[in-house]
Amino acid sequence: MKTKAAVSFETGKPMLVEELELDEPKTDDVLIKMSAVGLCHSDYHAQVGNRPVGMRPMVLGHEGAGVVVRVGDGVDNIFPGDHVVLMFLPSCGKCPWCLAGNTHACDLGPTIAKGPQPDGGYRMHTKNGLDVGQFCLLGAFSEYTVVHKQSVCVIDKDIPLEAACLVGCGVVGGFGAAVNRARIRPGSSVLIIGTGGIGTNIIQGAASVSATTIIAADRFDHKLEWSRSFGATHTINVDKENLVERVMEITDNRGVDYAFEAISRPETIAMAFDATAKLGKVVVVGLTPSTFDSLPISPLSLVLTQKTLMGSLYGTSNARIEIPKLLYMYKKGQIKLDELITNTYSLNEINQGYDDLMAGKNIRGIVKF
Ligand SMILES: [Zn+2]
Numbered sequence: 001m002k003t004k005a006a007v008s009f010e011t012g013k014p015m016l017v018e019e020l021e022l023d024e025p026k027t028d029d030v031l032i033k034m035s036a037v038g039l040c041h042s043d044y045h046a047q048v049g050n051r052p053v054g055m056r057p058m059v060l061g062h063e064g065a066g067v068v069v070r071v072g073d074g075v076d077n078i079f080p081g082d083h084v085v086l087m088f089l090p091s092c093g094k095c096p097w098c099l100a101g102n103t104h105a106c107d108l109g110p111t112i113a114k115g116p117q118p119d120g121g122y123r124m125h126t127k128n129g130l131d132v133g134q135f136c137l138l139g140a141f142s143e144y145t146v147v148h149k150q151s152v153c154v155i156d157k158d159i160p161l162e163a164a165c166l167v168g169c170g171v172v173g174g175f176g177a178a179v180n181r182a183r184i185r186p187g188s189s190v191l192i193i194g195t196g197g198i199g200t201n202i203i204q205g206a207a208s209v210s211a212t213t214i215i216a217a218d219r220f221d222h223k224l225e226w227s228r229s230f231g232a233t234h235t236i237n238v239d240k241e242n243l244v245e246r247v248m249e250i251t252d253n254r255g256v257d258y259a260f261e262a263i264s265r266p267e268t269i270a271m272a273f274d275a276t277a278k279l280g281k282v283v284v285v286g287l288t289p290s291t292f293d294s295l296p297i298s299p300l301s302l303v304l305t306q307k308t309l310m311g312s313l314y315g316t317s318n319a320r321i322e323i324p325k326l327l328y329m330y331k332k333g334q335i336k337l338d339e340l341i342t343n344t345y346s347l348n349e350i351n352q353g354y355d356d357l358m359a360g361k362n363i364r365g366i367v368k369f
Pocket residue numbers: 040041042043062063169170
């Protein structure tokens with residue numbers, strides 16, 4: 001069948017919207033009609049080459065939700081008509097990490113940016129017969145996509161798919177970093193550097209477990225204003241104020257109990273470290289470009305202050321359990337999703353959407369099909 005998709009043909013060049021050939025689902029595949037896809041920074045990193053991908057052309061997009069059209073013979077728990085959220089990390093269900101419930105660390109992780117599906121084959125092709133990769137095994141910037149059943153999470157049909165798509169990456173990633181990885185304790189102080197799709201959900205996570213001091217830091221005043229509506233109690237504009245000094249003022253010179261870096265730069269990770277109290281936790285959530293290979297953090301200070309420096313991937317979550325749980329919280333009014341969507345684009349406007357993201361105009365922009 002045919003599908004219209006935003007295709008990344010060349011590193012650093014805008015995506016081109018083209019008609020592709022899409023294969024019918026194979027044994028373990030699911031054919032999905034996409035409804036909405038979030039514009040996440042990770043796609044941008046892949047597009048500009050900060051994060052190497054295995055091939056071009058490739059269809060990016062990994063924060064998607066849609067409706068199942070057809071499934072392969074080997075799929076017995078997903079049915080046509082099901083509403084689904086795509087998971088950017090699949091879970092094989094067989095590796096030691098999956099067996100222990102840590103699907104966020106599945107051995108399939110390193111394969112997701114290569115391009116082909118888990119069986120080594122391709123489902124998308126150009127009109128000239130060129131194979132097209134699917135970023136994160138998904139390729140969600142497409143009217144239709146075919147993905148492996150391991151990448152699919154079925155959700156309730158009464159949830160708007162525009163809101164649901166965000167849970168596939170940003171919400172699980174941010175909320176989970178706060179709740180599952182850092183395990184923020186009630187009454188504690190928290191710093192979040194970067195208030196985009198991930199950072200805003202770290203704020204929501206911190207607020208949901210009753211952190212009392214939630215400090216949001218960003219370069220844009222309007223984003224800081226938004227972050228207050230998600231639970232931030234203090235804000236710092238890093239272009240106008242010294243971040244570490246300001247955090248010390250707010251916390252009686254102790255530093256925060258938990259600091260999160262959601263910008264992906266070594267110097268802001270170091271700021272997060274410096275702004276953290278003794279025995280505190282520093283959580284790196286942003287995917288720093290692979291060209292950076294070290295952190296300007298004092299090893300002596302690490303020991304003397306007994307801080308813990310940790311990473312968090314996919315919210316350190318078992319997404320198949322976490323996605324429905326977060327959507328239930330949304331239905332109960334315990335987390336906000338609709339308010340995360342600051343702009344909606346057509347597929348043809350996708351490059352504009354990324355320009356707006358980089359200009360700080362969005363918490364999340366989404367492509368609506
Ligand atoms: Zn993402």
